[in-house]
Amino acid sequence: MAWVSPLGGRRQPRSGGFTLKGYAWWVxxxxxxxxxxxxxxxxxxxxxxxxxxxxxxRTFDVHFGQDRPLHYGQVYATMSRLLKNGLVEVDGVETDGGPERKRYAITEAGVTDVEQWLARPEKPEPYLQSVLYHKVVLALLTDRSADDLLDTQRAEHLRLMRELTRRKLAGDLADQLVCDHALFHLEADLRWLELTAARLDRLASEVRS
Known part of the structure; x- marks a missing residue:
């Protein structure tokens, strides 16, 4: 799939009530x-x-924790919260001669929550790759469509880039520089999306092995 740059366009007037400086702060x-x-x-x-x-x-660290492995406290605090919210349930307790360890199973509500999270595009922003990588790998591990996920995210990036371009053309030099900074990072994200899409078969083979 070819990447199309959205950086063309005509100058747009400032819209009433819109504070570009406020937008620059958001960026x-x-x-x-x-x-x-x-x-x-x-x-x-x-x-x-x-x-x-x-x-x-252990499984998290194998797939996602190369630079930032999870602490045990994070795991158990997260599972306690998921249990309270009805997204997981206790499937049993293992002892094996040592401390008791709860075995967790995902509920139907949990499956729905994962599906909604994977289908929902992330807010385009620089340094987003770690979140997108998690989504792509989970989609592959759970036999969902990573292609659809990448297509949805690509469309959201392009939408924001068009919006940034319109606001850049209507702004002063400071606004233009801030918007350019965001646009350059979003373009890098798009290149990452294209590269990942081209390597999905290889990635699927590696994460499922």
Whole structure:
């Protein structure tokens, strides 16, 4: 799939009530804030079958924790919250001669939550790849369409880039520089999406092995 740049266009007038400086501040915040949904990732891993906390941490670290492995406290705090919200349930308790370990299973509500999270495009912003990578790998691990996920995200990126371009053309030099900063990062995201789409078969083989 070819990538089409949305950076062309005509100058647009300033719209009434719109504060471009406020938008520039929003772009700045977007550039420095990146997130990752550990809870959705752990939920997705449970679709392969019930697991206890230690196994969840180990599986998470294999697929996603190369630079930032999970702490056990994060796992158990997250599972406690998911249990309270009805997204997982206790499937049993293992002892094996040591401390008791709860085995968790995903509920129907949990499966629905994962599906909605995977289908929902992320707010386009720089340094988003870690979240998108999690979504792509989980889609492959749970036999969902990673192609559809990437297509949806690509469309959302292009939408924001068109909006940024319109606001850049209507702004002063400071506004233009801030918008350019965001646009360059979003273009890099798009290249990453295209590269990932081209390597999905290879990635699927590796994560499922």
């Amino acid at each position: 700045y915040i977007a550039c420095i804030v990146a997130g990752m949904s550990i809870s959705h990732t752990l939920l997705g891993l449970l679709e392969g079958g019930p697991r206890h906390g230690y196994d969840l941490k």
